[in-house]
Amino acid sequence: MENIVLFSAVKANAGLDFVTPLKAVLDSHWYVLGNEVKLFEEEFAKYVGVNHCISVANGSDALELALKGLSVGSGDSVIAVANAGFYGSTAIHAVGAKPFYIDIDPVSLTICPKALAAVIETKPSAVIVTHLYGQLANIEEIVRIASAAGVPVLEDCAQSHGARRNGKQCGSFGTIACFSFYPTKNLGALGDGGAIITDDDQLAKRIRQLRQYGWTQKYQVSIPGGRNSRLDEMQAAILRVKLPHLDAWNEQRRSIAKRYSDAFATLDMQLPSSTDEDYVAHLYVVRVKDRAAFAAALKEKMVNTDIHYPIADHKQPAYAVDQVASLEETEQTCEKVISLPCYPGLTDQEVDRVIEAVTAYFTEGK
Numbered sequence: 001m002e003n004i005v006l007f008s009a010v011k012a013n014a015g016l017d018f019v020t021p022l023k024a025v026l027d028s029h030w031y032v033l034g035n036e037v038k039l040f041e042e043e044f045a046k047y048v049g050v051n052h053c054i055s056v057a058n059g060s061d062a063l064e065l066a067l068k069g070l071s072v073g074s075g076d077s078v079i080a081v082a083n084a085g086f087y088g089s090t091a092i093h094a095v096g097a098k099p100f101y102i103d104i105d106p107v108s109l110t111i112c113p114k115a116l117a118a119v120i121e122t123k124p125s126a127v128i129v130t131h132l133y134g135q136l137a138n139i140e141e142i143v144r145i146a147s148a149a150g151v152p153v154l155e156d157c158a159q160s161h162g163a164r165r166n167g168k169q170c171g172s173f174g175t176i177a178c179f180s181f182y183p184t185k186n187l188g189a190l191g192d193g194g195a196i197i198t199d200d201d202q203l204a205k206r207i208r209q210l211r212q213y214g215w216t217q218k219y220q221v222s223i224p225g226g227r228n229s230r231l232d233e234m235q236a237a238i239l240r241v242k243l244p245h246l247d248a249w250n251e252q253r254r255s256i257a258k259r260y261s262d263a264f265a266t267l268d269m270q271l272p273s274s275t276d277e278d279y280v281a282h283l284y285v286v287r288v289k290d291r292a293a294f295a296a297a298l299k300e301k302m303v304n305t306d307i308h309y310p311i312a313d314h315k316q317p318a319y320a321v322d323q324v325a326s327l328e329e330t331e332q333t334c335e336k337v338i339s340l341p342c343y344p345g346l347t348d349q350e351v352d353r354v355i356e357a358v359t360a361y362f363t364e365g366k
């Protein structure tokens with residue numbers, strides 16, 4: 001019996017022709033900020049339905065540069081959740097600001113609008129909304145609350161490429177949005193990559209300068225805080241091959257998630273809140289009481305699991321946090337979440353095996 005791994009891009013990548021576009025980049029002898037990058041930026045902006053896409057080196061840089069673009073800096077406060085793997089927190093610390101964590105909605109596991117409304121009068125410099133596990137947050141409500149207070153919303157779409165509600169895509173609701181193209185993401189390169197998207201012309205212009213030393217033109221540093229963070233031509237060429245398949249891959253992920261959710265409906269665990277278009281099943285995360293026993297039982301049947309994420313941001317040892325808002329739901333969730341294999345190319349037989357292993361754990365006693 002073969003091991004079922006938690007993540008794999010092998011089968012999704014198989015059958016795609018990467019060699020021809022890579023050869024074209026090699027032959028062009030142009031490796032950074034060339035035509036492939038320009039075309040990918042245009043195609044991705046069009047796919048999401050926004051005016052501007054600025055590609056960068058990875059998703060973490062995207063978050064940092066988006067905050068810098070919004071002029072968030074030293075001493076500022078940024079609202080975020082504490083269950084999303086510390087990525088937003090890393091960016092907040094990198095620009096010298098402080099995270100202000102608020103609680104999650106216990107159903108969707110994304111930022112709770114009521115918790116946001118309760119603290120919005122503290123006038124944070126921005127709100128980061130992570131569409132965690134591929135689930136679109138209650139972003140309409142969040143944007144309404146934040147906009148009324150004049151606070152920009154940054155959507156972290158690193159797990160939610162292509163998630164939509166009423167035809168509107170994640171990343172097109174807030175002021176600005178960030179994506180990662182790490183290989184295992186729903187849209188993944190063959191290395192690191194990231195992007196920032198926005199409809200705001202001035203913001204886009206600023207971020208284009210920030211990703212390249214703060215230049216307005218060669219060797220003229222016109223704005224402070226510049227960096228080097230660029231997507232290279234090879235990764236852009238790969239992403240251009242893969243982007244047209246994104247919706248079909250998301251549909252495959254969702255249909256696996258649906259099979260799981262149907263099979264697990266009566267079992268003693270909590271399931272993802274949606275299997276509709278607003279969920280692109282980046283991760284299929286369930287909540288169980290005895291997570292260690294559950295993981296061990298699946299491991300015995302050669303089904304791999306992982307925990308996204310075991311340590312809440314406000315409990316990470318590297319940073320001291322003066323937490324004020326209650327994070328009760330966040331803390332409870334952190335103890336229970338566990339991820340099951342869910343990705344394009346996972347076969348029906350493998351899905352059956354996962355279902356059997358999970359069902360056996362609950363029905364054959366522990």
Ligand SMILES: *Cc1c(COP(=O)(O)O)cnc(C)c1O
Binds near residue numbers: 158
């Ligand atoms: C992966 C991820 C990031 C970071 O992206 P990198 O490209 O790995 O830097 C940021 N936010 C979330 C929610 C992620 O899942």
